[in-house]
Amino acid sequence: MEVYLDNSATTRCFDEVARLMHQIMCEDYGNPSSMHHKGVEAERYLRYAKETLAKLLKVNEKEILFTSGGTESDNIALIGTAMANHRRGRHLITTRIEHPAVLQPMAYLENQGFMVTYLPVDHEGKISLTDLERAIRPDTILVSIMHTNNEIGTIEPIAEAGALIKRMNPQTLFHVDAVQGFGKFRIYPAKMQVDMLSVSAHKIHGPKGVGFLYIRENAKVNPIIYGGGQQKGMRSGTENVPGIAGLAKAAELIYEHLDEDMDRMYGLREMLIRGAGRIDGVKVNGCPGREGAAHIVSLSVRGIRSEVLLHALEEKEIYVSAGSACASNKPQTSATLKAIGVEKALLDSTIRFSISIFTTEEEIRYTIQALEEIIPMLRRYVRH
Amino acid sequence: MFTAFLIKYAEIGVKGKNRYLFENALVQQIKYALKKCEGEFVVRKTDGRIYVDAVSEFDYDETVSGLAKVFGISGICPMIYVEDEGFEKLGQAIVSYVGKVYPDKKKTFKVAARRARKNYPLNSMEMNMELGGMILDAYPEMRVDVHKPDIMLNVEVRDKIYIYSEMIPGPGGMPVGTGGKAMLLLSGGIDSPVAGWMIAKRGVKIDAVYFHAPPYTSERAKQKVVDLAKKVAAYTGPIYLHVINFTDIQLYIYDKCPHDELTIIMRRYMMRIAEHIAKETECLGLITGESIGQVASQTMHSLMATNEVCELPVYRPLIGFDKMEIVEISEKIDTYETSIQPYEDCCTIFVAKHPVTKPNLNIIRKHEKHLDEKIEELVQTALDTDEVIIVR
Numbered sequence: 069m070e071v072y073l074d075n076s077a078t079t080r081c082f083d084e085v086a087r088l089m090h091q092i093m094c095e096d097y098g099n100p101s102s103m104h105h106k107g108v109e110a111e112r113y114l115r116y117a118k119e120t121l122a123k124l125l126k127v128n129e130k131e132i133l134f135t136s137g138g139t140e141s142d143n144i145a146l147i148g149t150a151m152a153n154h155r156r157g158r159h160l161i162t163t164r165i166e167h168p169a170v171l172q173p174m175a176y177l178e179n180q181g182f183m184v185t186y187l188p189v190d191h192e193g194k195i196s197l198t199d200l201e202r203a204i205r206p207d208t209i210l211v212s213i214m215h216t217n218n219e220i221g222t223i224e225p226i227a228e229a230g231a232l233i234k235r236m237n238p239q240t241l242f243h244v245d246a247v248q249g250f251g252k253f254r255i256y257p258a259k260m261q262v263d264m265l266s267v268s269a270h271k272i273h274g275p276k277g278v279g280f281l282y283i284r285e286n287a288k289v290n291p292i293i294y295g296g297g298q299q300k301g302m303r304s305g306t307e308n309v310p311g312i313a314g315l316a317k318a319a320e321l322i323y324e325h326l327d328e329d330m331d332r333m334y335g336l337r338e339m340l341i342r343g344a345g346r347i348d349g350v351k352v353n354g355c356p357g358r359e360g361a362a363h364i365v366s367l368s369v370r371g372i373r374s375e376v377l378l379h380a381l382e383e384k385e386i387y388v389s390a391g392s393a394c395a396s397n398k399p400q401t402s403a404t405l406k407a408i409g410v411e412k413a414l415l416d417s418t419i420r421f422s423i424s425i426f427t428t429e430e431e432i433r434y435t436i437q438a439l440e441e442i443i444p445m446l447r448r449y450v451r452h
Numbered sequence: 453m454f455t456a457f458l459i460k461y462a463e464i465g466v467k468g469k470n471r472y473l474f475e476n477a478l479v480q481q482i483k484y485a486l487k488k489c490e491g492e493f494v495v496r497k498t499d500g501r502i503y504v505d506a507v508s509e510f511d512y513d514e515t516v517s518g519l520a521k522v523f524g525i526s527g528i529c530p531m532i533y534v535e536d537e538g539f540e541k542l543g544q545a546i547v548s549y550v551g552k553v554y555p556d557k558k559k560t561f562k563v564a565a566r567r568a569r570k571n572y573p574l575n576s577m578e579m580n581m582e583l584g585g586m587i588l589d590a591y592p593e594m595r596v597d598v599h600k601p602d603i604m605l606n607v608e609v610r611d612k613i614y615i616y617s618e619m620i621p622g623p624g625g626m627p628v629g630t631g632g633k634a635m636l637l638l639s640g641g642i643d644s645p646v647a648g649w650m651i652a653k654r655g656v657k658i659d660a661v662y663f664h665a666p667p668y669t670s671e672r673a674k675q676k677v678v679d680l681a682k683k684v685a686a687y688t689g690p691i692y693l694h695v696i697n698f699t700d701i702q703l704y705i706y707d708k709c710p711h712d713e714l715t716i717i718m719r720r721y722m723m724r725i726a727e728h729i730a731k732e733t734e735c736l737g738l739i740t741g742e743s744i745g746q747v748a749s750q751t752m753h754s755l756m757a758t759n760e761v762c763e764l765p766v767y768r769p770l771i772g773f774d775k776m777e778i779v780e781i782s783e784k785i786d787t788y789e790t791s792i793q794p795y796e797d798c799c800t801i802f803v804a805k806h807p808v809t810k811p812n813l814n815i816i817r818k819h820e821k822h823l824d825e826k827i828e829e830l831v832q833t834a835l836d837t838d839e840v841i842i843v844r
Contacts, residue, residue: 379667449706449802 070385071431075271076218076248076364076422077389082273085317089275089310100307101298110309117316124323125265125282126256133281133302134312138247139169141266141281142212144303145243146173148289149210149264150182156239157207163187163195163224165404166214169266170245174212187213192355193222193408197232204236211242215249219404219420220354221364223249230261241287247271247279251322252330252361263287269311273424274318278311322425329425333362336423336432340365343436347443353410353418365421366405368414372446377419380442386435389420453552454512454530457519458616459502462526463626477627477655478502478524484689485518499568499610503531516620521687523653525622529606534613539574542613543586546605549615550587550594560597561587567609583607626655628688633657634767635730636739637722638681638693640673640795643741643770645680645787646778650769651739652688659733660684660691661726663698668802673795681843683787694729695839698722701830702802708822711804715749716811717820719758721831727762728835737765743773748807757811 072080092113098106100114114134122129135141150160162174164186174184185203187195195213204211211233213224226244233242243264246255250265251272257265264287268279283289283302295304322329334357341352349370354360369377374390381388405415421435461478479495479502486493491510496503504519512530519528534545550561565579574582583605584596608614636648638660652658662677674695685691705717726738742750749758759766770778782788 375670376668379670381667383667449703 069431069434070387071427071435072387073421073423073427073431073435074387074389075424075427076420078270078276079273079424080426081270081275081314082318082321084321085274085314088317089314092310092313096309098309100309101296113309113313114307117312120316120320121280124319127258127282128285131282131285133283133299134307134315135279135281135303136277136308137270137279138167138245138266138268141268141279142167142169142243142245143173144281144289144292145264145266145283146170146177146210146212147292149241149243149287150177150180151290151292152288153209153241154182157205157209158182159185159205159208161185161187161200161203161208161211163189163213164407165189165193165217165219165222166212167218167245167247169247170212170214171403189222189407191409192359193217193220193353193404194355195224195229197225197228200229201232201236204233204240206237208237208240211240213242213244215244215246215255216252216361216364217354217404218248218364219402220366220408221248221361222354223253223359223361226255226262227260234261241289248361248364251319252363254323254326257282257284264289269315269318272318272322275311275314278308278315280315330362333423333425333427334358336427336429337362337365339429340421340423340432340436343432344439347440349447350439350443351414353405353408363423365423366418367421368410368418369443370414370417371450372417372443374417374419376446377417377442380446381435381438384434384438384442386438389422390418454532455506456531456533456614457504457515458529458531458614459504459519459525460527460529460619460622461502461524462624463524474524474627474630475502477630478522480629481522481524481627481689482519485522486515489515489518491515520620520622522627523623523625523655523687524627526624527619527622529616529619531614531616534615536572536609536613539582542607543583545613546583546607546615547586547590549617550591550603550605553617554603557591557593559602560595560600561603561605562596562598562601563587563605563607565607565609569609569611572609579607623653623687625653628652628655629657631655631657632736633659633734634737634739635726635733635735636660637726637741638662638677639741640676640680640791640793641741642775642782642788642791643743643746643778644739645684645741645791646781646785647739647741647767647769648684649687649781649785649787651767652684658684658688658691658739659694659730659735661694661696661729663722663725664695665699665702666697668699668702670795672793676790676793676795678841678843679790680787681841683785683790685843687785690842690844692733693841693843695841696725696729696834697837697839698834701827701834704823704826704830706802709819711802712806712808713811713816713819714802714804715807716754716757716816717823719749719754720761720816720820721827723758723761723766725831725834727764729838730764735764737767738762739767739769741770741778742768743770743775743778746775748809751809753810754808757813757816760813 096109098110100107100111118129118132121132178184187199189195213229215226216223230242233240241263244262245266247268250267263284265282270276291302293304298304344350344367345352351368353366378390405418482495491506492508494505494507563580563583565576567576603617605617631654634656636658638644648658660681664674681691681693701721709717
């Protein structure tokens with residue numbers, strides 16, 4: 069039985085999405101900037117996508133900017149804001165457990181003379197609002213906090229942070245990386261006082277290479293890509309029409325039965341946590357129950373290197389990831405796991421299971437069974 | 453502007469009666485290398501020389517770097533042909549050649565004319581003088597130096613007139629296929645690809661064996677070895693890469709033998725398996741990337757312990773090299789970047805903190821006896837499930 073439990077890395081595309089994209093690539097392939105009928109037809113897909121996404125977030129469709137995915141959205145949000153507001157201040161705030169798509173642009177900005185405060189997290193991966201309050205200064209131009217952590221599934225208190233930031237400094241912009249949260253939760257940026265929100269399509273059963281950034285109207289952000297002036301000059305380059313249409317279709321489908329789907333996924337997560345947690349020397353990272361995301365289970369398995377366990381599971385056709393797959397093809401220890409205080413011996417022994425709406429109870433049962441078999445077997449052979 | 457290459461070869465020239473064998477092998481290897489280059493070429497052997505003529509448009513840089521990977525070539529001279537239409541025309545051609553090839557004229561030169569066709573109206577000395585004079589007239593900044601010229605301008609009168617002055621060094625050595633075949637123990641490290649390259653440079657055809665230990669080593673580690681084999685194959689021609697699943701043997705040794713002897717015993721089984729495949733595929737020897745003292749399993753004592761299980765000679769071309777010297781070659785042959793990708797290979801996964809560095813052969817043999825019950829069966833299974841990947 070093939071069991072794909074690496075849905076935080078990427079997901080299987082919805083058939084309906086793939087069909088729609090195929091049609092756009094082979095039949096409705098016009099350039100939305102073209103003046104003829106083919107162009108108008110293509111533009112219609114863009115408009116429809118904007119409407120769909122705006123409706124889901126309860127925002128204005130003018131506030132949706134299509135990008136090449138989560139990483140680009142984060143880059144525009146961070147670098148674009150810094151460039152547009154550096155005269156007002158040069159201080160930014162983020163957390164220690166962000167995705168590299170946030171941490172690396174932050175490091176770049178530090179090199180450019182900006183100052184960045186990295187908020188610590190508790191052992192479950194949550195930031196403290198008191199820390200945030202203390203960090204905000206008159207010259208703070210941006211706070212960036214992820215919605216859902218990609219390695220351990222912890223959900224950050226976004227609405228509370230939003231209210232706090234605006235109370236402390238109404239000028240400060242608030243960016244949220246919702247790559248792991250979108251499609252799992254109902255997220256309304258306006259209500260949460262979020263100015264920018266990053267989303268990626270391939271985490272919600274859409275295509276790779278496309279995503280969007282919500283930018284609140286009047287938020288001052290500069291483009292980082294220049295050219296033909298598409299998307300009102302905010303992001304030049306011919307729009308990825310099939311990708312964008314696929315993104316909107318996937319979002320539509322994923323929110324269609326969100327509540328039932330999440331209930332079911334929380335059930336599966338609970339089942340996996342209980343089953344795996346019973347095995348000797350297995351520790352669950354992150355928040356239990358509804359405090360954590362429905363799709364992520366992080367386990368530390370004492371005495372076994374994650375890479376070995378991953379490949380042993382692979383032999384049983386179970387696909388998981390070691391730490392965070394997006395960034396984990398280089399064997400580095402994870403900043404998130406360190407930040408939540410996972411002991412050193414377990415840092416390199418942590419694997420992540422991530423489920424999707426396609427995951428079944430039978431697959432989870434099979435996975436628990438496999439873990440029960442593999443873990444004692446691998447423990448027999450260790451390095452001395 | 454160049455339309456042909458004169459191929460210079462060093463050592464083949466001194467071979468006696470077998471010379472034609474070496475030359476034919478070199479022609480074969482050159483043709484093989486040119487297949488990957490854009491353009492059509494004729495490789496011809498005339499007057500005891502090898503020429504590559506381009507018979508269509510071709511990519512000069514690609515062709516030169518392709519030829520520079522053919523063992524047996526010591527130098528590649530890009531060349532132009534001029535039809536014999538009188539000495540005046542030849543002079544113009546030479547002047548224009550110098551004009552194009554040497555934009556910077558502050559150089560010394562010498563004309564070296566040679567006549568294969570002795571009925572040419574001028575003799576070599578006269579040609580040298582006349583042509584030299586024409587060049588000086590055209591480019592007054594240039595100077596003649598007959599002892600150590602910057603530019604040695606070769607002008608050869610044959611069926612046509614051949615003009616060349618530059619030489620791009622080749623890798624040297626001898627054409628692959630003239631020296632039999634050997635089996636390389638290829639890991640994902642820096643050393644073994646270099647070792648294979650060095651032996652292949654002496655005209656030896658290479659096959660390789662890689663020991664894979666899933667789930668302890670990943671598919672990417674295997675891909676890395678295939679990538680390395682590909683880099684080496686750019687010089688040696690197709691490599692048959694044997695992938696042996698070594699996990700069960702390794703775990704069995706782990707169960708039965710002292711852990712500080714694990715690496716040595718494991719390597720002894722690797723050698724046995726490699727030799728078995730080598731013999732079946734008509735290899736005349738094994739190649740390893742070992743160098744004395746680099747790691748515990750490469751001390752003189754350890755080498756003796758791994759060596760004794762083989763009948764075939766084991767070639768260790770890096771035996772006296774320092775790591776830096778090996779790295780230098782791996783950079784030159786473009787395997788370094790691939791080698792340093794951080795995927796674990798099967799030699800390191802169970803390695804003891806303090807492996808024996810001076811293994812006692814009698815003790816090793818005694819401990820290997822603990823494996824008697826199942827090891828033959830495991831080795832046989834490993835050999836039966838040998839996966840062969842043809843890497844080109």
